[in-house]
Amino acid sequence: MTSSIHPLDEALALTSSAPGQFTGQTHPGYWNMVGPFGGVTAATLLQAVMQHPDRLGDPLSLTVNYAGALTAGSYTVQATPVRTNRSTQHWTLTILQADAEGAPVVTTTATAVTAVRRDTWSAGDVPMPAVPGPTAHPAIEHGPEAMEWLNRYEMRPITGALPRAWDGSGDHSLTQLWMRDAPARPLDFCALSALADLFFPRVWLRRAHRVPAGTVSITVYFHASAEQLAQTGTGYLLGQARGQEFRNGFFDQTVQLWNEAGTMLATSHQIVYYKE
Amino acid sequence: MTSSIHPLDEALALTSSAPGQFTGQTHPGYWNMVGPFGGVTAATLLQAVMQHPDRLGDPLSLTVNYAGALTAGSYTVQATPVRTNRSTQHWTLTILQADAEGAPVVTTTATAVTAVRRDTWSAGDVPMPAVPGPTAHPAIEHGPEAMEWLNRYEMRPITGALPRAWDGSGDHSLTQLWMRDAPARPLDFCALSALADLFFPRVWLRRAHRVPAGTVSITVYFHASAEQLAQTGTGYLLGQARGQEFRNGFFDQTVQLWNEAGTMLATSHQIVYYKE
Numbered sequence: 074m075t076s077s078i079h080p081l082d083e084a085l086a087l088t089s090s091a092p093g094q095f096t097g098q099t100h101p102g103y104w105n106m107v108g109p110f111g112g113v114t115a116a117t118l119l120q121a122v123m124q125h126p127d128r129l130g131d132p133l134s135l136t137v138n139y140a141g142a143l144t145a146g147s148y149t150v151q152a153t154p155v156r157t158n159r160s161t162q163h164w165t166l167t168i169l170q171a172d173a174e175g176a177p178v179v180t181t182t183a184t185a186v187t188a189v190r191r192d193t194w195s196a197g198d199v200p201m202p203a204v205p206g207p208t209a210h211p212a213i214e215h216g217p218e219a220m221e222w223l224n225r226y227e228m229r230p231i232t233g234a235l236p237r238a239w240d241g242s243g244d245h246s247l248t249q250l251w252m253r254d255a256p257a258r259p260l261d262f263c264a265l266s267a268l269a270d271l272f273f274p275r276v277w278l279r280r281a282h283r284v285p286a287g288t289v290s291i292t293v294y295f296h297a298s299a300e301q302l303a304q305t306g307t308g309y310l311l312g313q314a315r316g317q318e319f320r321n322g323f324f325d326q327t328v329q330l331w332n333e334a335g336t337m338l339a340t341s342h343q344i345v346y347y348k349e
Numbered sequence: 350m351t352s353s354i355h356p357l358d359e360a361l362a363l364t365s366s367a368p369g370q371f372t373g374q375t376h377p378g379y380w381n382m383v384g385p386f387g388g389v390t391a392a393t394l395l396q397a398v399m400q401h402p403d404r405l406g407d408p409l410s411l412t413v414n415y416a417g418a419l420t421a422g423s424y425t426v427q428a429t430p431v432r433t434n435r436s437t438q439h440w441t442l443t444i445l446q447a448d449a450e451g452a453p454v455v456t457t458t459a460t461a462v463t464a465v466r467r468d469t470w471s472a473g474d475v476p477m478p479a480v481p482g483p484t485a486h487p488a489i490e491h492g493p494e495a496m497e498w499l500n501r502y503e504m505r506p507i508t509g510a511l512p513r514a515w516d517g518s519g520d521h522s523l524t525q526l527w528m529r530d531a532p533a534r535p536l537d538f539c540a541l542s543a544l545a546d547l548f549f550p551r552v553w554l555r556r557a558h559r560v561p562a563g564t565v566s567i568t569v570y571f572h573a574s575a576e577q578l579a580q581t582g583t584g585y586l587l588g589q590a591r592g593q594e595f596r597n598g599f600f601d602q603t604v605q606l607w608n609e610a611g612t613m614l615a616t617s618h619q620i621v622y623y624k625e
Binding site: 197322346347 | 459555596
């Protein structure tokens with residue numbers, strides 16, 4: 074057993090160069106097609122909030138807009154608490170990278186809300202689906218041609234796995250899978266926000282046809298407390314994703330994430346570009 | 350028949366004082382408990398995007414964070430296209446009001462994405478529920494004590510109406526209703542974004558118990574084209590809302606909006622504060 078740093082913690086390492094100003098580096102272990110896995114970009118923005126000395130409370134909502142792909146190398150995160158109320162705090166966030174001439178370019182915008190939460194009446198209206206446990210399904214083994222970030226996650230599909238044949242036979246967009254970081258890592262808010270973006274494009278499943286696709290905007294609502302995340306530990310999450318509408322180049326996706334005990338940890342939505 | 354201006358158009362009237370800088374006035378006709386109806390605030394932010402001379406394409410997504418209540422009177426909207434790509438444009442938005450000392454205070458932050466859309470393969474995965482048509486259900490008649498903005502909308506509940514008794518007997522959070530502006534007004538993107546916020550707090554329905562509640566953040570994904578909105582005209586929309594998780598002071602809500610022809614016009618989500 075080694076004490077090496079988990080790749081997600083390497084990817085989320087930020088150094089603060091001024092109040093609310095952070096510097097980070099893209100991580101090759103989370104590389105996607107033309108930039109980092111969007112889930113890790115979302116997690117990095119949330120990390121800036123978590124590390125901000127003025128933060129009030131824990132994450133409640135996060136919206137990330139992918140304006141342009143990050144290029145490999147360093148980037149700047151700006152995190153500003155624009156308004157702090159008694160129990161909620163509103164954040165605006167930006168990622169900037171230097172262009173070829175060295176001028177700063179916005180690659181990503183985001184907003185977040187953190188909140189101090191109190192115990193209240195609570196209830197769920199979307200119970201965890203009754204599915205076999207995580208070990209009942211084998212983990213996907215990615216081939217050498219797979220995008221690198223896929224190797225950073227253990228995915229055990231229950232239904233709605235990647236089509237085996239791209240033959241246009243698709244008729245639904247529902248995926249359910251067990252998931253966790255690989256290697257396993259204790260869950261926290263940043264890791265949870267990345268996991269909310271784990272699903273392959275719904276349009277591939279709905280059509281059984283592979284077209285270029287990429288997330289434009291994602292929102293994560295956090296229902297769990299830090300304590301519940303700590304209790305979840307390195308356990309699996311059950312993730313469920315479904316497309317609602319596919320129209321003229323964009324589809325939306327709704328996501329629910331439960332822990333093995335059946336606690337809803339987060340819900341998420343995104344709007345995704347697709348070609349053709 | 351008069352040619353008076355529709356109250357929504359009055360509420361959304363903005364004058365541009367500098368590039369991307371707009372001035373507006375809260376409208377008494379859309380007043381809620383302690384500020385304007387949040388849907389109209391969302392519509393106002395989108396209006397600033399629609400009126401910006403540099404806008405590319407039509408609305409694709411809008412996220413509005415309600416940092417603090419607007420007070421009655423004038424406000425400033427700042428709308429900045431922070432990045433313009435070939436077919437998408439990313440916006441950051443802020444509403445500011447002067448505090449008692451005249452200093453500008455952020456009441457609302459938002460981001461939006463506009464996009465030039467092209468005809469592609471399209472499909473829906475959430476068909477409109479089979480429900481009786483709009484005229485099968487009477488419109489709600491609001492009493493004199495109702496919040497003023499409620500009188501600006503025609504609402505014809507099918508299921509999940511406001512509980513008749515606050516007796517703690519609630520057991521679900523699903524509402525379906527037919528809705529449109531009152532008086533009727535041709536649908537456009539701004540009106541649609543307001544309609545996405547029309548539902549009373551899910552926690553009231555789920556508990557049959559009334560507690561203070563207010564939207565913290567709302568996201569709207571636009572699936573319809575301007576042409577489809579024009580075709581919808583002054584017709585009714587079928588709105589469906591459901592809570593997913595109610596936990597320690599906040600619940601989330603998912604929304605779908607179809608026109609009478611069964612076309613999904615928008616999907617929306619929000620996270621809402623509730624007390625107790």
